[in-house]
Amino acid sequence: MSPLVRKDDDPRNTLEELLQQSRIEELTSEHDGYEDVEPAHSSTAHDFNGHPFPGNHLQPARTQAKPPLPPWLQAATLGLFHEDLTTTTTQAQAKVTKECLPHLTGQDTSGFELNSHGLPHLRRTQHAAFLHAQFEPLPAPYVAIDASRPWFFYWVLSGLSALGEDINPYREPLIATVRPLQNPTGGFGGGHGQLSHCACSYATILALTIADALHVVDRRATWHWLGTLKQPDGGFRMAIGAEEDIRGAYCAMTMLTLLNLPLELPPDSLARTAGLTRFTDKLGEWISHCQTYEGGIAGAPTNEAHGAIPRYLDVPALLAWLAARQTQPEGGFQGRQEKLVDACYSHWVGGCWALITAALQQPPRNSAALWNRAALVRYLLTCCQQPGKKKGGMRDKPSTRPDAYHTLYSLAGLSHAQNVFTYNARAPTTGEGRSLAAFNWAARGPSKEEMRELGVDEEDLVNFVHPVFVIPMAAVERARQEFEDGTL
Ligand SMILES: [Zn+2]
Numbered sequence: 001m002s003p004l005v006r007k008d009d010d011p012r013n014t015l016e017e018l019l020q021q022s023r024i025e026e027l028t029s030e031h032d033g034y035e036d037v038e039p040a041h042s043s044t045a046h047d048f049n050g051h052p053f054p055g056n057h058l059q060p061a062r063t064q065a066k067p068p069l070p071p072w073l074q075a076a077t078l079g080l081f082h083e084d085l086t087t088t089t090t091q092a093q094a095k096v097t098k099e100c101l102p103h104l105t106g107q108d109t110s111g112f113e114l115n116s117h118g119l120p121h122l123r124r125t126q127h128a129a130f131l132h133a134q135f136e137p138l139p140a141p142y143v144a145i146d147a148s149r150p151w152f153f154y155w156v157l158s159g160l161s162a163l164g165e166d167i168n169p170y171r172e173p174l175i176a177t178v179r180p181l182q183n184p185t186g187g188f189g190g191g192h193g194q195l196s197h198c199a200c201s202y203a204t205i206l207a208l209t210i211a212d213a214l215h216v217v218d219r220r221a222t223w224h225w226l227g228t229l230k231q232p233d234g235g236f237r238m239a240i241g242a243e244e245d246i247r248g249a250y251c252a253m254t255m256l257t258l259l260n261l262p263l264e265l266p267p268d269s270l271a272r273t274a275g276l277t278r279f280t281d282k283l284g285e286w287i288s289h290c291q292t293y294e295g296g297i298a299g300a301p302t303n304e305a306h307g308a309i310p311r312y313l314d315v316p317a318l319l320a321w322l323a324a325r326q327t328q329p330e331g332g333f334q335g336r337q338e339k340l341v342d343a344c345y346s347h348w349v350g351g352c353w354a355l356i357t358a359a360l361q362q363p364p365r366n367s368a369a370l371w372n373r374a375a376l377v378r379y380l381l382t383c384c385q386q387p388g389k390k391k392g393g394m395r396d397k398p399s400t401r402p403d404a405y406h407t408l409y410s411l412a413g414l415s416h417a418q419n420v421f422t423y424n425a426r427a428p429t430t431g432e433g434r435s436l437a438a439f440n441w442a443a444r445g446p447s448k449e450e451m452r453e454l455g456v457d458e459e460d461l462v463n464f465v466h467p468v469f470v471i472p473m474a475a476v477e478r479a480r481q482e483f484e485d486g487t488l
Contacts, residue, residue: 066106066118067117067118069105069106070374070375070378072328072329072331072372072375073101073104073105073329077329078329081328081329089338092340093340096330096340096341096397096399097329097330099397099398099399100329100330100341100379100382100383100397100398101329103382103383103398104329104330104331104378104379104382104383106118106119106382109382110385110387111387111388111389112385112387115455115456115457115459115460116457117452117455117456117457118455119377119378119381119382119455119456119460120381120382120385121381121457121459121460122381122385122414122456122459122460122461122462123385123392124163124164124459125392126385126386126390126391126392126393127159127163127385127392127393127394127407127411128160128163128165128392129392130386130391130392130393130402130407131155131156131159131160131163131165131392131393131404131407132156132160132165134152134155134156134404135152135156135170135173146190146191147189147190147191147194147200148190148199148200149177149181149190149191149200150178150181150188150190150200150201150203150204150207151199151200151203151404151405152404153174153177153178153203153204153207154203154204154206154207154210154408155404155405155407155408156170156404156408157170157174157207157210157211158206158207158210158408158412158465158470158471158472159404159407159408159411161210161463161471161472161475162408162411162412162414162415162462162463162465162472163411163462163463164462164463167210167211168211170211171211171212171213174207174208174211174213175208175211175213175216178204178207178208178216179216180192181194181200181204182204182216182217182218183195183196183221183225184218184221185221185224185225186218186221186222186223186224186225186226187200187201187221187222187225187226188200188201188204188205195239195240196225196239196240197238197239197242198229198236198237198238198239198247198248198251198252199238199247199251201222201251201255202250202251202254202255205217205254205255205258205259206254206258206469206470206471209258209469209471209475209476209478209479210471210472210475212475212478214258214259214479214482214483217259219259219261219483219488220488222255222259222261223256223259223261223262223266223488224266224268226252226255226256226261226279227265227266227268227269227271227279228240228268228269228270229248229252230252230265230269230270230271230276230279231244231270231271232270232271232273232274232276233274233282233286234271234276234281234282234283234284234285234286235248235249235283235286235300236248236249236251236252238251243300244300245299245300246287246290246297246298246299246300247299249283249286249287252279253279253280253283253435253438254438254468254469256279256435257434257435257436257437257438257439258469258476258479259479259483260434260479260480260483260484260486261434261488262433262434262486262488263278263279263280263430263433263434263435264277264278264279264433265277265278265279265281280435284312285312286301287312287313288312288313289301291313291314291317291318294317294321294337295314295316295317295318295319295320295321295322296318296321296322296336297313297318315356315359315360318356319356319360319370322349322352322353322356322370322371323370323371324337325345325349326349326371326372326375326376327340327341330379330383330397331372331374331375331376331378331379332345332346332375332376332379332380332383332384332397332413333345333346333348333349333350333376334349335348335349340397341379341397342396342397343379343380343383343384343394343395343396343397343406343409343410343413344396344405344406344409344410345409346376346379346380346409346410346412346413346414346416346417347408347409347410347412347413347416347470348409350371350376350412350413350416350417351412351413351416351467351470353370353371353416354416354421354423354441354467355423355467355468356370357370358422358423358425361425373417373418373453373454374417374453374454374455376413376416376417377414377417377418377454377455377456378455380394380410380413380414380417381455381456381460383397383398384396384397384398384406384410386401386402393406393407394406394407394410394411408470411462411465412465412470414460414462415462415463415464415465416465416467417454418445418446418451418454418456418461418462419443419444419445419446419464420443420444420445420446420450421441421442421443421464421467422441422442422443422444423440423441424440424441424442425440427439427440432486433486434486438468438469438476439476439477439480441466441467441468441473441476443464443473445461445464446461
């Protein structure tokens with residue numbers, strides 16, 4: 001299957017072409033930093049101060065000693081953490097630590113070109129090629145996720161944007177593909193003839209926002225459809241007759257905000273029978289019921305806590321829960337207690353730091369005391385990039401394969417760690433019956449000093465990824481302006 005319908009058969013977009021591009025990249029990096037023997041340089045370079053190898057004095061980075069390991073990877077620290085009890089969980093954890101440590105400590109650099117801090121560079125060319133290739137025909141087993149087609153549009157377009165790639169060539173194919181997925185009663189299905197679903201509609205609307213194509217969305221119908229998902233207890237269902245959970249609340253509020261839809265419930269909404277008049281009525285209370293004794297937030301009341309977002313919450317308990325999700329010694333995040341590190345939680349948990357720092361009304365850099373940004377960057381660059389000169393994409397952990405989902409959320413994790421996001425608490429959160437709260441974010445890149453602490457060079461930086469919408473900041477601002485007058 002091919003997730004996108006193309007209007008043209010542009011040969012520039014074929015996989016063959018992408019592989020050729022990778023080959024060009026491969027040739028330029030032939031003498032990359034991990035080779036022991038350097039080629040001799042010009043004849044004038046050998047007669048200074050008795051240097052034993054001509055030209056080496058011109059390349060200080062290659063002759064310097066390896067940078068020391070950070071404190072959390074030194075032998076004395078590693079020795080502090082051990083489990084006396086052996087269970088399936090501790091065995092699985094020991095296996096993951098064993099597979100990650102050689103990468104984290106630089107013992108195994110997978111042939112990657114290293115930056116000035118001894119960490120692998122972000123392989124942006126390869127990751128971009130991997131993401132572009134997701135829009136080509138995919139292997140047969142992908143038919144099983146045909147109903148998740150819009151997610152590919154979103155993961156790929158958002159990932160490419162984080163890498164600074166031009167996504168404009170995909171705009172028209174995206175519009176042509178998603179138009180038939182929109183139901184006249186509002187919302188998008190995952191494939192042709194499928195019922196509207198919150199997850200697919202969320203992914204489609206984010207992809208359209210990135211591509212500056214929100215005019216495709218029937219906003220009035222979307223508002224009506226979201227009204228049918230709002231429940232008398234304050235939560236949202238994922239689809240008509242489907243489960244009610246916190247994803248529904250997040251997806252619905254994201255769509256209402258980006259499309260600047262009225263917070264007033266449509267007249268025929270079932271939630272009105274319980275006296276509710278707005279989409280936000282009883283929503284905070286409903287979310288507060290999802291917070292568990294552990295401090296985290298579950299998918300629904302009474303379930304187990306899983307990576308998610310705050311308000312109407314026990315914030316200290318949530319903070320403690322979030323902080324405990326960063327794994328030692330890997331430095332990435334796990335999704336739940338006693339689970340393994342996984343790169344996608346670089347966003348699902350890593351993205352919460354900007355939100356909770358704002359909720360605590362702390363200066364954004366204070367979050368440095370709450371989580372270890374450098375450890376997350378090290379995990380993502382050393383363990384989660386697919387090795388191989390022609391290969392790209394990012395993965396859950398070294399023993400897994402890359403995919404578009406983990407590529408986007410790894411890049412988002414890099415953005416959360418590298419950049420600093422601030423929330424303007426003085427800006428209005430509602431206006432003319434619309435939700436404005438999520439538009440109040442600003443971002444700045446790292447200073448030279450912060451880059452040194454993180455272990456990244458200029459070419460390892462990713463673009464700002466919005467902490468709430470997980471799309472480019474500029475696309476969010478464009479959507480805000482597009483529907484500013486609020487007419488439906
Ligand atoms: Zn994952």
